[in-house]
Ligand code: HEM
């Protein structure tokens with residue numbers, strides 16, 4: 001700062017407004033829109049359920065197992081983030097790999113759930129609307145899980161290029177946020193279905 | 198007076214302008230797959246103008262049927278082919294397709310994508326002081342999804358069964374059963390696919406707008422220094438983010454009902470005496486989902502126009518906008534309310550009358566923030582030093598339509614009256630004034646006002662006046678009579694007026710409306726000429742043609758990618774310092790610090806300088822030698 005006292009010198013600062021990482025912010029917005037999508041469907045479900053002629057659904061047993069897998073995959077994702085923070089790239093690769101595989105297992109489990117639904121005579125079309133909804137939720141959620149898997153794969157690829165480490169966490173953190181979000185979304189759908197059969 | 202040196206801190210603002218890329222690029226990357234927000238804005242604008250003409254032409258075709266039912270339309274056969282019956286009339290089912298497509302195109306493609314897409318893209322980075330959108334790539338994708346969606350919608354005109362015909366609201370069961378009408382066949386499938394892509398485009402755009410407004414503002418651009426345009430685009434994007442996924446949800450269920458045999462919206466339907474297998478669904482459910490988007494959508498269409506108008510009216514009244522914070526507050530209030538009034542479109546669906554009363558109350562409350570806005574526009578104009586530029590005329594026109602159409606909204610919001618007026622031409626009059634014409638005028642106002650920044654040249658003002666007066670008078674001639682037709686009970690979307698005795702008294706009025714519609718459409722060609730001619734032959738624009746305060750006018754005449762060649766200017770004041778008492782000129786740009794304008798500072802602004810000086814190194818008042 002110059003200290004020329006001869007004249008009046010005013011330095012007026014324009015403050016930098018508050019800001020966060022735009023990409024992370026955009027991801028949050030995207031997740032909000034996904035929440036609205038499933039919010040619309042579950043609301044429609046409730047409205048429809050209040051009508052006459054609703055056939056109560058029976059949830060496939062395997063949903064419980066799949067939910068545990070979701071929880072495990074979230075844990076492995078936390079492990080991945082921790083490893084990256086500690087610059088333990090080998091562990092990071094393993095943790096991401098585990099998350100990815102758990103994601104795949106989850107999808108296979110959901111696929112088997114459809115088999116159980118059929119066995120229970122709950123079809124997507126031609127049976128009660130409640131059954132159509134029961135098919136809709138895991139399907140729509142599953143599509144999002146596929147997008148999450150692609151994301152994990154991209155980050156995993158970047159670990160080999162040494163682009164993910166304690167100084168460069170953004171992508172991994174976003175991936176983890178989305179991953180936990182998808183897990184939470186499943187948990188919501190599962191509990192919702194249990195509470196409103 | 199002591200000399201005043203002002204300088205900004207050089208060390209604060211380096212990280213925000215990420216290395217300013219100056220790569221040249223080729224034709225494809227510069228004009229087609231550009232990631233520059235200004236180019237993308239123009240792409241949205243041109244596509245929007247195409248759709249506006251297309252949609253306008255559709256309306257004139259069905260107005261011919263309504264205004265002149267006896268007319269022989271054989272001359273349109275080269276264009277419409279089999280859609281003209283052997284007797285030289287418009288095929289009744291094609292009539293349905295025409296109104297459906299007119300509505301869809303105008304609401305979504307012109308006034309959502311064309312309006313938000315153009316002005317949010319163009320103005321957000323320029324007015325908040327950013328190099329570009331948060332993600333240029335997503336922004337580009339947003340346009341190309343819109344383009345693809347446009348192509349698919351357009352292609353439905355070239356298939357044998359024609360475009361969708363169930364109305365822009367695509368209510369099932371009509372839209373769900375391909376055997377119902379031709380327009381529920383392939384055309385409807387294309388409509389759904391097109392709209393799904395459209396929603397993706399809107400979400401990509403909206404996420405970008407919100408992210409950019411929140412995270413990319415230049416130094417000093419606090420929320421309360423943002424122009425009202427930015428506030429409006431910001432709220433619009435939030436509404437879209439929350440409501441479009443719901444339309445997506447509804448559209449997907451409709452696709453399942455149509456093509457995969459589910460019964461979300463279908464139950465107990467007999468066709469030709471035979472019962473369909475679908476049971477258990479509810480068409481009302483679709484209406485709830487649709488209007489949960491549908492009502493917010495009307496504000497998605499209107500708010501950007503209101504924001505543009507705020508800016509233009511303040512600039513051309515040479516006065517600060519009256520009630521800046523009230524304007525923001527009323528937009529916020531409107532945005533919130535818009536999510537809890539949807540059932541006013543469904544008063545006659547047999548809903549519980551008590552529930553109806555609640556929605557009626559909520560609906561009527563919207564009149565309050567709407568009135569606040571109109572009041573503030575008028576008080577801004579009041580005793581202003583008004584300059585009637587073309588943009589200003591269209592902005593004032595918007596205020597007029599918003600008022601006229603808003604008042605009929607209050608009629609319709611009363612469920613008891615709505616039972617009579619629902620689905621009549623009264624509703625058509627209401628929403629064409631308040632939404633259609635008002636937003637359309639906002640869009641035109643924006644084009645006239647920001648054309649110099651978009652294309653570096655001025656549009657012709659004389660042609661602008663002529664365009665304005667024809668359009669303004671034309672719009673009222675088209676839509677005002679519809680109130681009477683509607684009160685008389687004539688239903689919307691009917692092919693023919695003359696089959697019913699009570700309506701035959703309105704044939705003259707209907708002819709008048711149709712003639713006015715043709716003239717109004719014709720007047721748009723004056724605009725088109727002006728728009729394209731000025732692009733090449735217009736007077737080169739001065740740097741700040743309207744003596745405006747906002748940041749976009751501090752860029753070069755034809756800003757390149759990155760907007761400012763040097764560093765991004767900082768902002769020191771709100772955007773409405775027009776005709777400030779004591780100031781040398783009748784406007785003070787946002788980039789001028791208070792310390793440079795001691796003659797016009799208000800006490801609290803001087804206070805601001807002092808206040809900031811107390812926080813250490815930022816501002817130092819180092820001496821005072823008097
Ligand atoms: C004072 C504020 C307003 C009130 C109380 C109001 C009320 C209503 C009501 C009750 C209806 C349903 C009429 C019926 O179908 O029977 C309606 C229709 C409509 N309103 Fe408004 N409205 C207001 C402002 C607006 C604004 C600002 C817009 C657009 C920017 C708008 C756009 C529409 C549209 C597009 C429809 C018709 C949709 C359709 O059926 O195709 N309204 N309005």
Ligand SMILES: [Cu+2]
Pocket residue numbers: 491492495538539541542
């Ligand atoms: Cu509404």
